[in-house]
Amino acid sequence: MTEHAPVVVDETCSAELREKLADRLRRDGHLRSATWRAVVETVPRHEFTRAFFRRAETPRGTQWTPVIPGPGEAGTWLCEVYTDHTLVTQLDGHVHPGDVDGPVHGDPTSSSTLPSLLVRMLQDLDPRDGDRVLLVGVGTGYSTALLCERLSSEQVTGVETDEAAADRARAAIKAAGYDPAVITGDGLLGHPGNAPYDKLIAFCSVRSIPTAWMEQVRPGGTIVTTVSGWLYGSGLVRLTVGDGGRAEGRFLPGTVSFMIARPQAAPPLAGVSDLLTQAAEERPAYIGPEVLSDWTPQFVAQLAVPGAQYLGMATDGGPMLDHLIDMPSRSFATLVPDGEDGYFVRQGGPLRLWDAVEEAIDTWRKAGEPPQDEFGLTVTPGHQRVWLGSPDGPDWDLPA
Secondary structure, rough: OOOOOOOOOHHHHHHHHHHHHHHHHOOOOOOHHHHHHHHHHHOHHHOOOOOOEEEEEEEEEEEEEOOOOOOOOOHHHHHHHOOOOOOEEEEEOOEEEHOOOOEHHHHHHHHEHHHHHHHEEEEHHOOOOOOOOOEEOOOHHHHHHHHHHHHHHHHHHHHHHOOHHHHHHHHHHOOOOOOEEEEEOOHHHHHHHHEEEEEEEEEEEEEEOOOHHHEEEEEEEEEEEEEOOOOOOOEEEEEOOOOOOOOOEEEEHHHHOOOOHHHHHHOOOOOOOHHOOOOOEEEEEOHHHHHHHHHHHHHHHHHHHOOOOOEEEEEOOOOOEEEEEOOOOEEEEEEEOOOOOEEEEEEEEEOOHHHHHHHHHHHHOOOOOOOOHHHEEEEEEEEEEEEEEOOOOOOOEEOO
């Protein structure tokens, strides 16, 4: 385990780096107002990223090297903190930079999101003086501090499901000079104790809008969140909350993705090898697996098969193949090259997953392959649907 006393930060240097970061965000079109520029120039991101992991691609796969500045290393560390990059602060739900002595493998589970995305989403939320805001997914606490600087600590409530992350965020937020309510709990349940809220923003993704959010944001209020799923198709949506558990809004332009909320994580693919060897129907596929790796088609495919996960795997010593697996229904679709730049699809179980994907992609293509901001979301009690073009256009149900 690596132990270092926190390095002393040159405040003049830190202020200059924040100004340079704000310059870059403005130049790249992310900072759209003087108000938010002042917020970026004020909040010390280094208080929230005293330690993080640096990613490296190696012959052994992705590795993460802990970055914990020691004596004489403050300058390099500080410059990296004030870049427009996501800084990973936790792996596998429990591994922090101080827990390891060298490069490790793992999956990111908490991070300080790249500042350009944070300020873009906060500006999309558009909090006004006097607004009360619920923030779901506190992470390192940097986004919470940005909101506190724009409003005040008394107007901001944050919820973080990870106890260790919440504890670290509270300490960092306090060190930065703010004192909002930071609750350890399930962000999908919100925090009714401080409701009603004027605005809600989530820095995790959800498969559908939680009922608690609808109950805790006042009519006329705003929800900004990413809607994602087990195929990792993702879209940022801004909803206006109405009366009676209703909300509606459009998806916003750009490519935005976040880690899915932990209670909505995909189920394990237990017994998938046996599933893929079961009886299946085979036919020529007129759409190939490339739609699963292209931003908007991937989003459309996910709408069609919200219970499916993607898996690239070989069976019986054969070549690597593309599979869709729906564990709740025990259904699958496997795409097999036909030797002539096309594919066959093998489908088994009660659902014909690739039939649904092809139908949805065909609908999108007939509409002219519109970008994601041509989609919208309508929420009513017990039913949520994503639509294309207008609320009376083609639509797909989100999972309950």
